Amino acid sequence: MTDTEFLDDEYRGRLDVGLWRRVLAHAKPYRREVLGLALSGLIMAGADALLPLVTGWVVDDAVQGARGRALLAGHALLFLGIVLLMCLLVWLFILLAGRIGTGMAYDMRRAGFAHLQELSFSFYDRRPVGWLMARLTSDCERLASLIPWSLLDVCWGAAFLLGICGMMLWMDARLAGLVMLVLPPLAVVSLVFQGKLLRSQRLVRKANSQITASFHEGIQGVRTTKALVREEESLREFQGLAAAMRDHSVQNALQAAVYLPVVLSLGSAGVGIALWRGGLELGGGMTYGGMVAFLQLATLLYIPVQEMAARFTQLQAAQASAERLQQLLDEVPDVRDDPAILAGGLPAPSHDGGAERIESVEFDGVSFAYKEGEPVLDRFDLRVGAGETVALVGPTGGGKTTIASLAARFYEPSSGAIRVNGTDYRRLPLRWLQSRLGIVLQTPHLFSGSVRENIRYGRLEASDPDVEEAARRVRAHDFIAALEKGYDTDAGEFGNRLSTGQKQLVSLARAVLADPQVLILDEATSSVDTETEALIQRGVERLLRGRISFVIAHRLSTIRSAGRILVIEGGRIAEQGSHAELMARRGPYYRMYTGQFARESQEQALEAGAGTPRLAGPAATT
Numbered sequence: 313m314t315d316t317e318f319l320d321d322e323y324r325g326r327l328d329v330g331l332w333r334r335v336l337a338h339a340k341p342y343r344r345e346v347l348g349l350a351l352s353g354l355i356m357a358g359a360d361a362l363l364p365l366v367t368g369w370v371v372d373d374a375v376q377g378a379r380g381r382a383l384l385a386g387h388a389l390l391f392l393g394i395v396l397l398m399c400l401l402v403w404l405f406i407l408l409a410g411r412i413g414t415g416m417a418y419d420m421r422r423a424g425f426a427h428l429q430e431l432s433f434s435f436y437d438r439r440p441v442g443w444l445m446a447r448l449t450s451d452c453e454r455l456a457s458l459i460p461w462s463l464l465d466v467c468w469g470a471a472f473l474l475g476i477c478g479m480m481l482w483m484d485a486r487l488a489g490l491v492m493l494v495l496p497p498l499a500v501v502s503l504v505f506q507g508k509l510l511r512s513q514r515l516v517r518k519a520n521s522q523i524t525a526s527f528h529e530g531i532q533g534v535r536t537t538k539a540l541v542r543e544e545e546s547l548r549e550f551q552g553l554a555a556a557m558r559d560h561s562v563q564n565a566l567q568a569a570v571y572l573p574v575v576l577s578l579g580s581a582g583v584g585i586a587l588w589r590g591g592l593e594l595g596g597g598m599t600y601g602g603m604v605a606f607l608q609l610a611t612l613l614y615i616p617v618q619e620m621a622a623r624f625t626q627l628q629a630a631q632a633s634a635e636r637l638q639q640l641l642d643e644v645p646d647v648r649d650d651p652a653i654l655a656g657g658l659p660a661p662s663h664d665g666g667a668e669r670i671e672s673v674e675f676d677g678v679s680f681a682y683k684e685g686e687p688v689l690d691r692f693d694l695r696v697g698a699g700e701t702v703a704l705v706g707p708t709g710g711g712k713t714t715i716a717s718l719a720a721r722f723y724e725p726s727s728g729a730i731r732v733n734g735t736d737y738r739r740l741p742l743r744w745l746q747s748r749l750g751i752v753l754q755t756p757h758l759f760s761g762s763v764r765e766n767i768r769y770g771r772l773e774a775s776d777p778d779v780e781e782a783a784r785r786v787r788a789h790d791f792i793a794a795l796e797k798g799y800d801t802d803a804g805e806f807g808n809r810l811s812t813g814q815k816q817l818v819s820l821a822r823a824v825l826a827d828p829q830v831l832i833l834d835e836a837t838s839s840v841d842t843e844t845e846a847l848i849q850r851g852v853e854r855l856l857r858g859r860i861s862f863v864i865a866h867r868l869s870t871i872r873s874a875g876r877i878l879v880i881e882g883g884r885i886a887e888q889g890s891h892a893e894l895m896a897r898r899g900p901y902y903r904m905y906t907g908q909f910a911r912e913s914q915e916q917a918l919e920a921g922a923g924t925p926r927l928a929g930p931a932a933t934t
Contacts, residue, residue: 328631328634328635331631331634331635331638332627332631332634334638335455335459335634335637335638336459338416338419338420338455339412339416339459339460341415341419342411342412342415342416345408345411345412345415346412346460346463348404348408349404349405349408349409349412349460349463349464349467350463350464350467352401352404352405352408352464353405353463353464353465353467353468353471354467354468354471355397355401356398356401356402356405356468356472357467357468357469357470357471357472357474357475358471358475359394359397359398359401360398360472360475360612361472361475361476361478361479361609362394362475363391363394363395363398363608364479364604364605364606364608364609364612365479365605366387366390366391366394367391367601367604367605367608368599368601368602368603368604368605368606368608369383369387369601369605370384370387370388370391370601371600371601371604371605372599372600372601372602373387373601375600375601405464408460409460409461409464412456412459412460413456413457413459413460414456416455416456416459416460417452417453417456417457420448420452420455420456420637421448421452423641424447424448424452424637424640424641425448427640427641427643428444428448428640430645430648431643431645432645432646432647432648432722432723433647433717433722433723434646434647434682434723435643435645435646437682444640446636447636447637447640450633451633451634451636451637452637454630454633455630455633455634455637458626458627458630461623462623462626462627465619465620465623466620466623468616469616469617469619469620469623470616470620472612472615472616473613473616473617473620476609476612476613476616477492479605479609480492480606480609480610483602483605483606483609484602484606487585487606490585491585491610491613492613493585494578494581494585494613494614495613495617497578498575498578498613498614498617498618499617499621501571501574501575501578502575502617502618502621502622503621503624503625505567505570505571505574506621506622506624506625507625507628508567509564509567509568509571509625510625510628512560512563512564512567513564515556515560515563515564516557516560516561516564519553519556519557519560520557522553522556523550523553523554523557526549526550526553530546530550575614575618576614578614585610646723646724647721647722647723647724647742648742649741649742650738650739652739653739653740653741668733669698669748669829670698670732670733670745670748670829670830670860671697671698671733672695672696672697672698672731672732672733672734672860673695673696673719673730673731673732673830673860674694674695674696674730674731674732674734675692675693675694675695675715675718675719675728675730676693676728676729676730676731677691677692677693677727677728677729678691678692678693678718678725678727678728678729678730679691679692679725679726679727679728679883680692680714680718680723680725680726680883681726687726687883688709688711688714688883689711689714689715689718689725689883689884690882690883690884691728691884692711692715692728692883692884692885693885694715694878694885696860696862697860698829698858698859698860699857699858699859699860700860700861700875700876701856701859701861701863701873701874701875701876702861702862702863702874702875702876702877702878703863703864703865703871703874703876703877703878704716704862704863704864704865704878704880705864705865705868705871705877705878705879705880705901705904706878706879706880706881706886706900706904707881710880710881710882710883711880711882711883712864712880713834713864714883715862715880716751716832716834716862716864718730719830719832719862720745720746720749720751720830720832721737721742721745721746724738732745748828748829748830749828749829749830749831749832750770750823750824750826750827750828750830750831750832751823751831751832751834752816752819752820752823752831752832752833752834753819753834753835754834754835756807756812756815756816756818756819757806757807757815757819758803758806758807758810758815758818758819759803759806759807760802760803760804760805760806761802761803762797762799762800762801762802762803763792763795763798763799763800763801763803763810763818764776764779764799764800766803766807766818766822767779767782767783767799767818767821767822767825768822768825769822770822770823770825770826771825771826771827774825776799778825779799779821779825780799782821782822782824782825783799783817783818783821785821785824785855786817786820786821786824786852786855787817788814788817788818788820788821791814791817792818803815803818820852820855823855824855828859829859829860830859830860830861830862831855831856831859831860831861831862832861832862832863832864833852833861833862833863833864834864835864835865849870852870853873867908868904868905868908871891872891873891874890874891875890876888876889876890877889877890877891877894877901879894879899879900879901879904881900886899886900887899887900887901
């Protein structure tokens with residue numbers, strides 16, 4: 313976790329009531345459990361406040377001799393009944409708070425994950441993966457575990473404090489007034505120390521996270537550290553982090569060590585006042601049992617204050633988590649369906665998500681910028697019809713991937729329009745469009761599960777023969793069949809049990825099986841060697857037939873057969889045409905192609921001299 317992320321976890325000096333009201337809305341499905349928890353807390357507070365009084369009655373019965381023994385059994389049974397009731401209530405607390413906490417955690421994670429599926433790519437451009445994972449894991453868990461117990465402590469603590477004060481005032485108003493003088497300083501001390509403990513605990517967490525990150529970087533980069541002989545400097549940097557962790561931990565321990573004695577001293581002061589003044593009144597208006605009951609009530613006086621102060625501080629600490637989670641849930645996708653579509657007001661032929669095919673994609677004066685003032689595309693025009701393959705080449709940062717992303721409506725134009733079948737695609741259902749896309753990226757991504765499940769990912773109803781046929785079309789069947797369990801082999805997390813080339817073949821098979829109407833290949837063969845590329849090139853050519861295809865080329869030799877090749881420079885089309893036409897013009901494409909071929913030939917000569925044969929073909933990046 314970075315320092316930037318920790319800035320979101322600052323100590324809040326006050327509670328945002330409006331924010332917590334919105335967070336508490338997640339508990340609405342569990343109204344009965346919340347009400348039961350609150351009522352249980354009130355009953356527990358009454359039992360806690362009544363128990364010292366019953367104890368006093370038992371003591372009076374014991375010291376009164378024969379006359380008291382007649383009542384002793386009844387008071388003892390009442391005492392036992394209260395204890396059993398308290399045991400039942402504790403069980404009920406755990407049950408109800410557990411249901412509320414686990415239910416809220418489930419609901420918030422489900423809502424958060426569902427919302428993440430709806431958010432646009434631009435949101436993920438601004439948010440690191442670690443930030444998002446923390447929202448759905450630690451923040452949800454923190455809020456779900458805190459809210460039910462905070463509700464309980466507020467109900468129990470407030471009722472218990474009122475019950476104690478009421479009991480003492482009923483027993484001896486003057487003595488109760490003296491004892492309750494410790495309440496204001498007790499509340500102030502609790503809030504002050506809880507704030508200090510919160511700040512120091514936050515510093516400890518931050519230092520611990522930095523140490524963990526340092527461990528991770530040190531282990532991952534140990535070869536680089538040794539190669540650059542930087543062991544001593546790395547150790548010094550780590551010692552600085554460890555020293556900060558030690559200092560903050562010592563500070564936190566000292567604060568905790570001081571806080572408890574101060575609270576106990578104030579509580580003891582109340583007990584001392586009760587013992588002093590109550591002792592003087594013995595034999596007068598207060599009995600021995602009454603004195604015992606009053607002392608017990610005075611001893612319990614600081615507990616609800618301490619508990620409520622701790623919960624208040626925890627809510628302050630968790631407010632950053634509440635803000636981050638609500639911020640995620642409130643995030644509005646930049647790319648979303650037109651409200652008229654949701655209202656059923658756009659009766660386009662494709663509105664029902666039916667089988668209408670995409671016959672054309674047209675860019676009309678499209679400009680786009682990821683950041684305001686930094687345009688990537690500038691009044692870009694292009695029309696692609698069914699069955700046409702357009703290859704996009706050019707320097708890095710020229711806008712090739714942006715064109716493909718806009719065509720897929722992962723982003724929308726800053727100005728201009730993109731039309732599908734002549735209709736602005738912002739007036740078409742987003743799901744309808746994107747369900748007709750097939751995309752293979754430069755860096756293949758597989759999911760945990762079998763190879764078969766990964767190929768079937770975009771078409772879950774596909775049969776096993778369909779899956780295998782798709783693999784054959786991209787020349788992936790042979791390597792899959794040779795795996796330990798064939799198509800049922802576990803690909804591992806992110807497909808880490810397969811090589812990069814094998815993962816790319818599986819990604820291509822997944823695209824083939826989905827049978828898309830618009831296909832986007834974003835440097836899809838850049839992760840495979842030239843031999844593997846030669847094997848899958850024929851399968852890719854078959855895949856392109858009859859579809860609208862955008863191919864971002866890594867190796868220029870792979871797009872020579874494209875119907876149109878566009879050289880993209882500075883967000884515009886520098887030139888376009890077939891391979892033969894562009895080579896004849898001797899313009900930017902000619903220079904790129906010949907320069908790439910020259911570099912490839914030089915690499916081949918060097919490798920041949922080293923005894924490493926290699927297939928020919930330009931392989932420089934575009």
